[in-house]
Amino acid sequence: MYNKVKTKLNIIFLSYIQDTDSCWPTNPCKEDTRCLPTHLNGHACLTFVTPCTASPCKHGYCNITNDGYKCTCDAGCSGGSCEITPCTASPCIHGYCKMTNDGYKCTCDAGYSGVNCEILENPCMPDPCRFGRNCIVCEGNSYRCSANLGVIC
Structure with a gap:
């Protein structure tokens, strides 16, 4: 069972991107690449990529599927790429x-x-009134500025 799954994944998802023209023991590859034989009887530095390599799931986890990938979104997030938070x-x-x-x-x-x-x-904090006027709290959390303390909203 394990070998079948491994083979299927290798056939569908194994993909490499060439980084440089050639590599040898005297010319090793950069980090995160592998020196592998090419179809032209040489070797090249290749980077392994999957549908999840580009991190398409903004707020979630990328899972490889038969069709490519599917995002499993973090709690409260949604959308095909978990872009809605x-x-x-x-x-x-x-x-x-x-x-x-x-x-x-x-x-x-x-x-x-x-x-x-x-x-x-408190609509009067911080004090919105200028020029020495008083702030009076009115109904509905509104306020009124007045120079006269006896003013009612």
């Missing part, structure tokens, strides 16, 4: 998104909180 849709309204093992986590800008940084904690 939990942060792709920019879920952090007032902050930035970072992928985690469980999906994503938002780091909120100053003054915002909530899972997606959607809650304005």
